[in-house]
Amino acid sequence: MKKNVTIIIRHQLFWLDSLTETVEDCQPILFMQAASQTPNPSCKIAALIPAYREAMAIADVVNRTTPHVDLVLVVDDGSPDDTAELARKAGAEVIVHTVNQGKGAAMKTGMKTLTERGFDYILLLDGDGQHAPEEIPRFTAPARNGSAYVVVGNRFENVKGMPIVRRMVNSLMSRIISNACGVRIPDTQCGFRLVRSSLVTYIMGSSEHFDFETEMLLLASRAGFSIQSVPVSTIYGAEKTKIRPVRDTIKFIKLMRRWQKQSGPLPVGDAELRQAGAGK
Numbered sequence: 001m002k003k004n005v006t007i008i009i010r011h012q013l014f015w016l017d018s019l020t021e022t023v024e025d026c027q028p029i030l031f032m033q034a035a036s037q038t039p040n041p042s043c044k045i046a047a048l049i050p051a052y053r054e055a056m057a058i059a060d061v062v063n064r065t066t067p068h069v070d071l072v073l074v075v076d077d078g079s080p081d082d083t084a085e086l087a088r089k090a091g092a093e094v095i096v097h098t099v100n101q102g103k104g105a106a107m108k109t110g111m112k113t114l115t116e117r118g119f120d121y122i123l124l125l126d127g128d129g130q131h132a133p134e135e136i137p138r139f140t141a142p143a144r145n146g147s148a149y150v151v152v153g154n155r156f157e158n159v160k161g162m163p164i165v166r167r168m169v170n171s172l173m174s175r176i177i178s179n180a181c182g183v184r185i186p187d188t189q190c191g192f193r194l195v196r197s198s199l200v201t202y203i204m205g206s207s208e209h210f211d212f213e214t215e216m217l218l219l220a221s222r223a224g225f226s227i228q229s230v231p232v233s234t235i236y237g238a239e240k241t242k243i244r245p246v247r248d249t250i251k252f253i254k255l256m257r258r259w260q261k262q263s264g265p266l267p268v269g270d271a272e273l274r275q276a277g278a279g280k
Contacts (some may be wrong), residue, residue, distance in 0.1 A: 038146045043120040045140055045194075046071040049092070051127035055081040061125070064092035064133035068140065069123060076105040082126070092264060104212025108204060115197045121148070122196045131192040138230040139194040147151045149199060149225040150217070152185055153192035153232035153261055161234045165248035181221035185229060188217055192232050199225055 032037045037239055047069040058074065065072050072088040078100035087094050095109055107124065114122050121143045125131040131153070142148035156174075159167055177188040178223060191213055195203070202223040207217040 004242070008167070012204050023088065033227060039144065040146050041058075041144045044118065045069045045121045045123055045143060046073055046114045046117075046119040047123045047125065048107065048110040048114060049074045049087075049125060049127045050077060050103050051075065051079065051083050051087065052100060052106070052108065052227075053079045053081050054083045054122040054127035055079070055086055057129040058083050058127045058142060059086045059090040061129060061131075061133065062087055063091045063128050063206075064127065066091055066110070068133060068136040071119070073110050075106040075110045076129065077101055077103065082215065087127075101210040102212075104205075104215075105208040108208075111200050111204075114131040115200045117199055118182055119195055121194055122200075125192050125194060132235060135192075135232050138232065139183070141227065142230075143194060143196070148194060148228065149196045150216070150220050150227040151194040152187065152229050153190040154229040155190055155234040156186045157231040157234055161236055163236065173214075177217060181217055181227065183221060183227055185227055188214060189231065190232065195220075196225075222226075 040106060042087070047065045048201065049058070049061060049072065051074050054061075061074050062074065071090040074084070074092045074094045076084040076087065076094060077094045078097045084094050084096050097106065097109070111122055119169060123139055125133065125136075135153075138197070139148075139151050139153075142151055155162060156171075162170075168201070171185065174186060174188040178185045193213075195216075199220055203216045203219045205219055207215045217227060
């Protein structure tokens with residue numbers, strides 16, 4: 001059984017690699033609009049931490065994140081441990097899913113909540129300590145100077161410490177997704193990112209697990225929003241990865257096949273984007 005699954009995945013990865021050469025023929029982007037350059041130093045920024053079984057690290061992550069944002073929201077995705085309680089004690093607001101729904105579902109819950117509460121930007125980071133909260137200003141700086149729609153962390157400026165297999169897989173996926181988005185995104189698999197709240201309507205998508213982080217980029221680019229990157233540290237500790245290679249590879253393949261078929265652009269409803277596009 002395992003041998004058959006391996007053969008299937010190898011075949012699908014060969015198809016994915018060929019997609020990097022063909023996807024440009026069905027480019028879905030009307031235009032890539034940069035954010036307005038109007039500085040907004042008083043913009044409201046909230047940190048969103050989707051968490052599942054992160055009792056060991058969540059309090060430290062919340063404590064180190066708090067000085068850099070206006071609010072820290074933890075969405076506990078049905079953890080059987082004390083993740084939610086420890087996050088509250090550290091000063092975060094907490095939403096709890098009664099059952100585990102997947103990282104993407106937790107992100108959607110938090111993004112919808114923070115958008116409804118009027119935050120201008122949402123800073124996403126993991127609760128396991130793989131993202132350094134001290135680097136949050138690298139994301140909030142472009143937000144405060146008005147130049148950000150989507151900002152994604154880039155670990156590839158210093159890959160020391162990244163396991164070689166992850167480095168190869170991340171590099172391949174980043175190349176494929178960059179081509180699909182029509183813009184170079186060095187590290188599409190990095191969950192450390194910032195999103196302008198006005199994008200939330202466009203990027204909800206259908207994915208509920210780790211593949212939502214990829215779908216978010218595809219939908220943002222398809223709607224014409226700019227995507228930029230900032231360097232971040234590569235941090236791998238003793239934490240156990242929640243990524244399931246076979247399941248998540250298959251989900252990624254299905255997502256990219258679905259994306260390849262949907263070659264038409266999404267309508268851009270944001271008035272600012274319509275005006276900017278008409279002026280080009």
